[in-house]
Amino acid sequence: MAALESPPPGTPSAMRHAFGSVLSALILLLIGVLAFSIRLFSVIKYESVIHEFDPYFNYRVTQFLSKNGIYEFWNWFDDRTWYPLGRVIGGTVYPGLTLTAGTIWWVLNSLNIPLSVETVCVFTAPVFSAFASWATYLLTKEVKGSGAGLAAAALLAMVICSIGIRLIFLLVNIMAMTLIGYWMSCTLFSIGVSFSGIFHKCLLIGFQNVSFLSKWLSLQVPSYISRSVAGSYDNEAVAIFALIFTFYLYIKTLNTGSLFYATLNAIAYFYMVCSWGGYTFIINLIPMHVLLCIVTGRYSPRLYIAYAPLVVLGTLLAALVPVVGFNAVLTSEHFASFLVFIIIHVIALVYYIKGILSPKMFKVAVTLVVSIGLVVCFIVVAVLVALVASSPTKGWSGRSLSLLDPTYASKYIPIIASVSEHQPPTWPSYFMDINVLAFLVPAGIVACFSPLSDASSFVVLYIVMSVYFSGVMVRLMLVLAPAACIMSGIALSQAFDVFTASIKYHLSGSSNSKDDAEDKTSTNNASKDDGSAGKTDKGEESAKERSSRKGKKKEREPADKPSVKSKIVKKKALVLPFEASIVALLLLIMLGAFYVIHCVWAAAEAYSAPSIVLTSQSRDGLHVFDDFRESYAWLSHNTDVDDKVASWWDYGYQTTAMANRTVIVDNNTWNNTHIATVGTAMSSPEKAAWEIFNSLDVKYVLVVFGGLIGYPSDDINKFLWMVRIGGGVFPHIKEADYLRDGQYRIDSEATPTMLNCLMYKLSYYRFVETDGKGFDRVRRTEIGKKNFKLTHFDEVFTSHHWMVRIYKLKPQKNRIRGRAKKLKLKTSSSKSAKKNPWI
Amino acid sequence: MMNISRSVSLISLFLLPLLSFSFSVDNPTDRRVLVLLDDLSLKSSHSIFFNTLKSRGFDLDFKLAEDSKLALQRYGQYLYDGLIIFAPSTERFGGSLDSKSIADFVDSGRDLILSADTSASDLIRGISTECGVDFDEDSSAMVIDHTSFSVSDVDGDHTLIAAEDLVKSDVILGKTKIEAPVLFRGVAHSLNPTNNLVLKVLSASPSAYSANPSSKLLSAPQLTGSAISLVSVMQARNNARVVISGSLQLFSDRLFRSGVQKAGSPNKYEKSGNEQFVTELSKWVFHERGHLKAGNLVHHRVGETDEPAIYRIKDDLEFSVEIFEWSGKSWEPYVANDVQVQFYMMSPYVLKTLSTDKKGLFHTSFKVPDVYGVFQFKVEYEKLGYTTLSLSKQIPVRPYRHNEYERFIPTAYPYYGACFTTMAGFFVFSFVYLYHK
Helix, strand or coil: CHHHCCCCCCCHHHHHHHHHHHHHHHHHHHHHHHHHHHHHHHHHHCCCCCCCCHHHHHHHHHHHHHHHHHHHHHCCEECCCCCCCCEEHHHHCCCHHHHHHHHHHHHHHHCCCCCCHHHHHHHHHHHHHHHHHHHHHHHHHHHHHHCCCCCHHHHHHHHHHHHHHHHHHHHCCCCHHHHHHHHHHHHHCCCCCHHHHHHHHHHHHHHHHHHHHCCCCCCCCCCCCCCCCCCCCCHHHHHHHHHHHHHHHHHHHHHHCCHHHHHHHHHHHHHHHHHCCCHHHHHHHHHHHHHHHHHCCCCCHHHHHHHHHHHHHHHHHHHHCCCCCCHHHHCHHHHHHHHHHHHHHHHHHHHHHHHHCCHHHHHHHHHHHHHHHHHHHHHHHHHHHHHHHHCCCCCCCHHHHHHHCCCHHHHHCHHHHCCHHHCCCCHHHHHHHHCCHHHHHHHHHHHHCCCCCHHHHHHHHHHHHHHHHHHHCHHHHHHHHHHHHHHHHHHHHHHHHHHHHHHHHHHHCCCCCEECHHHHHHHCHHHHHHCCCCCCCCCEECCCEEECCCCCCEEECCCCCCCCCCHHHHHHHHCCCHHHHHHHHHHHHHHHHHHHHHHHHHHHHHCCCCCCCEEEEECCEEEEECHHHHHHHHHHHHCCCCCEEECCHHHHHHHHHHHCCEECCCCCCCCHHHHHHHHHHHHCEHHHHHHHHHHCCEEEEEEECCCCCCCCCCHHHHHHHHHHHHHHHCCCCCHHHHCECCECCCCCCCCHHHHHEHHHHHHHCCCHHHHCCCEECCCCEECCCCCCCCCCEEEEEECCCCCEEEEEECCCCCCCCCCCCCCCCCCCCCCCCCCCCCC | CHHHHHHHHHHHHHHHHHHHHHCCCCCCCCCEEEEEECCCCHHHHCHHHHHHHHHCCCEEEEEECCCCCCCCEECCEECCCEEEEECCCCCCCCCCCCHHHHHHHHHCCCEEEEECCCCCCHHHHHHHHHCCEEECCCCCCEEEECCCEECCCCCCCCCCEEECEECCCHHHHCCCCCCCCEEECCCCEEECCCCCCEEEEEECCCCEEEECCCCCCCCCCCCEHHHCEEEEEEECCCCCEEEEECCCHHHCHHHHHCCEEECCCCCEECCCCHHHHHHHHHHHHCCCCCEEEEEEEEEEECCCCCCCCCEECCCEEEEEEEEEEECCCCEEECCCCCCEEEEEECEEEEEEECEECCCCEEEEEEECCCCCEEEEEEEEECCCCCCCEEEEEEEEEECCCCCCCCCCCHHHHHHHHHHHHHHHHHHHHHHHHHHCC
16 A cells, blocks of 8 residues: 555544554455355355365365375375376376465464364365455555556545445445444544545455356356355466466566565466466466567566566476476467567667667667667577477467467367367356456456556456457456456446546535645655656545435545646546436446345355255255265275276266276376277277276276256266267267267167267166156157167166266176077977987 | 075085085085986996096086986085086976076086087087087088098998097196097087187097988088087186087997097007097096186385385386196196286286296296386286186386486586586676676
8 A cells, every 4th residue: 555655653644544554454354254255155055065076186186295295295196097097196286276275284283273184175265265355456556556546536535435335235234344344434534545445446356356256167058166165176266366466466566676576476476387277378468568568668677677587587486396397498388478588688788778879879789780680580480480380289288279279179179179168158157257347347448548557558468368368268267357357446446536526526616625745745656656647746635524325424534636647627527417426426336236246146156066966946945966975985885996987087086086996087188098098988889888998997987967857967968079089089989970960869869879879878778767768857858769788887876866877897708609699499309319328 | 584594594604614625716626516417328328437537536416407306506505516418408407407507507617518419409509509619500410521430430421430630738638648539429519710718629620521411411511621629618717617529429438448440541449539538628627637826926126025005117126926736636836938927007018928936936027117107917827728817916107206316417517517607607797797896
């Protein structure tokens, strides 16, 4: 908080600042509490469990870490997945999340707080979302502080608005304590209101972080699942915090030019690299911003300090993470940063030379350098192109390529396209996830352009890039959410600026205004860094009294405003009619209220399902489908510890974590061939499938079947991906064989290949016994082949609602039969012609 | 219900010692053999064969095939360890016996001698089909050979074959060579060449064919030449052994005693090879020979004795396994130079022949390949006549730990030098730049 830094002691404003800082801390704390508690719906509605798929792997890794220590974790070779290849966990996992949770667990245990690893894992995500909201607050503050847009009068009025908003929040019953506390304090003291705008934003951010909940839509169904609710123990839980914090430190460095923050920035970047593969977003976005600054003539030593140490230290640190290693300098994702690194040095040199040379000499030097530089550049580019072109994927990994060319993955890599997270989002999902922010973001962008600073240009770039990326891949909606929050915060603040300025203008005219030099100097710290704000700004404090809506309390709201140039002219231009302002304010408040309601609803209903336990509401009450855990428990109790279980890869992590059985493939889809082998087995007829599974030492096959209860994300619905992935490696599997006239169907019109493949048989074996017709509630049709026997598999377990079915491979036949040809029945009875054995 | 189950368990408790004496992993030779006959006169007409069995300690239980009290099991326990079916014409067994129960009997690891004959019943054909042996579909067909028939064949239709084409296996037919031809009169059968469980022990000569000797040959016979098998054996995957013969007379006293002279051959033998052939074959089928057991699969790093939970790539390890052979009375060390171990992960990365110390211990040592993953030590030993050995033990192989790599690579010393001189140079430069005025 800029205003906090040097309050002159003994003045009323210092008093206000002191209260302000206490209040700001309180509000931040409450925002943290809110961010934490809104994510506890899943724990309250279900139980404290780990959710979904990937979190189970992370949980298992954390357990290993807490049991065996960091060196064993680093060198962990896991022989229970990807049988028989195994997986070097230590070298293929982003360790940030695990190490974070492991450290928390270790600290708590050292303090004699005996929490289980699972509890720590469940609550890591909510805790870090609180951190993330604080980081967002810091980032917005940095951006805002450099923008010279806060008018004292506007802020004065904004408090009222904020209170108004908060009263509605009160009705929404979430933040009662905050509001009352804040409202009371507002009434009782006149506060250094320069904070209030920021508070307002904090609140927004507190709520808006709910939109971090944004996560992917499942491929077939709107099964919304969140990445940061309690139990969603995934990389993104800590990575979003790391991402925003890195951006904050970058902006901080950009604003201060401090090498200290630059170093911190590199360390934050390191934490991000540890946490999530999305770190490439940072290492591409920041260079882009640097390039933008250079191109727009905003080069400054601060920019150099913000960027150069990040590249050098950041790359060195990133290379220390085993999973990244030499990729930090070898893959194309990182090339942009190095290129910009070179450019910024060239520019720095140019500025330096410009400083020591006369303009004429400089011109000569420029022509000389440019001509030599062009030659060198050409050579470098040629070498780079040759290097990149020599690699098959042109140096880009598949996931990154699918970012640049959205059609790339579905064309070439079915395994990437098959993941629902990698699908482009639908429009409703935008509305679902960011709601009214979608409308506020454009306004925020406009606000960022008046005036444009280094920091605000960064946020603009951030939102543009994240909108693009989220349009490519649902999963990256996660990156968009904080950007949208920041933008909307700025937009709302600007809107309140305008409206409250108008109100104030109408109410008080200019009678109460007076110069407040102290406030001006104290609030302009940030503006000074920026240099764009005029030194001749006049602060203005307005105090006014006005009865609140309830008519009980009076408030006295001072505010100060470092205004932009030609303040008075601008102010006049921005004045709106009194009534219009009031109406607009109320509308904005209502907008906020609806947003809060939506977010709470989304957090409670859409994003809190753990997906391993399903519920459904029907006329006769709540139904709970706990089939997954039932089946994994069956596996762990009834099978040998070294038995191998084959299933589609979605269930790999859960099987290893919950049933502790070896799996063939899992959600870490690193080996396409292996997955294709399983896909081929699932799409082959029984005998061929048996042979494939037997060659992999598989004992049990697990399929997920939703036809009985209407659970749509079952294996039959995923089956076409198995065919595609299998066919990608083993060409005898052809997708067309499974489709009737291009249509995927399992009823009597289905192709014989489809009706004879293993997946169909394992899913629908004995299904007709349930209702006599074999009516599949997901596909809403009667199945094509109803009565059949399995020749190579034995059904050993079917869960309560038939969601999970486990089959055992029959052992190889003890004997091989001769010709199965039915012998001709002899009519002539040879019995009478019994031979005398003595002949 | 409770009482019944209790009494069953009591009986089985009582029977258990008896059973364990008779047939077990430790003592694989059969003891109690059920002989099913379609005519009790066979008991005397084939007495030599039965007596050799008795003299070797087998407990023979003769029953008529149509005996209504026939049962292989009682209270879920098998009453017999072996079964001899000399009832080629039986259409239905008495009691609870049928083709499926006999197949189950084999699948439980027990042994069977089945003899068909001309005009064998569908039941017998069905059982043999279960075992992978297909008799000639024409029920009146016999094996006819106009070149290698026995000269004593008075009928002149050349159906008494003097077969010499024996499988070359000391394990199945004993070490002593069978000099005299084996006399055979009966029906031909064929084997599916892709079936690797069945084996021709006695095959017909290239000039043989299968047809009805009393009728005129109208079309080319379906089974001809050495594709015709006269006697076959089957060793199931669980090592149950089955002998299927196309001739019941093969086992008879008459052919045992008869002299033999193959047509066109000057050698005349006083006694046919039948007795030796059948006796040796019965030794094999009742597991008196060629039964191996393996165990005690041990591996450890060179220089250590304990078995590790995981190997590292490029570790040196020692592997050993013990293999014994059943001699009929005791377990003797198995001696062979062709036992191999695989270090297997989807395909064998290492394939080593084990050397033996002639006391049953087979051992070798090798280096773990430079590939990590979940490997298996696999010993898969399938040798003609011997029981199949299939052992495997899973062992993961991990890559190097972070501190097991070389810390300093000699070839990289120039780079280390460059790095440190740059650092020193930068320090000096900074010092001079900052403080030299």
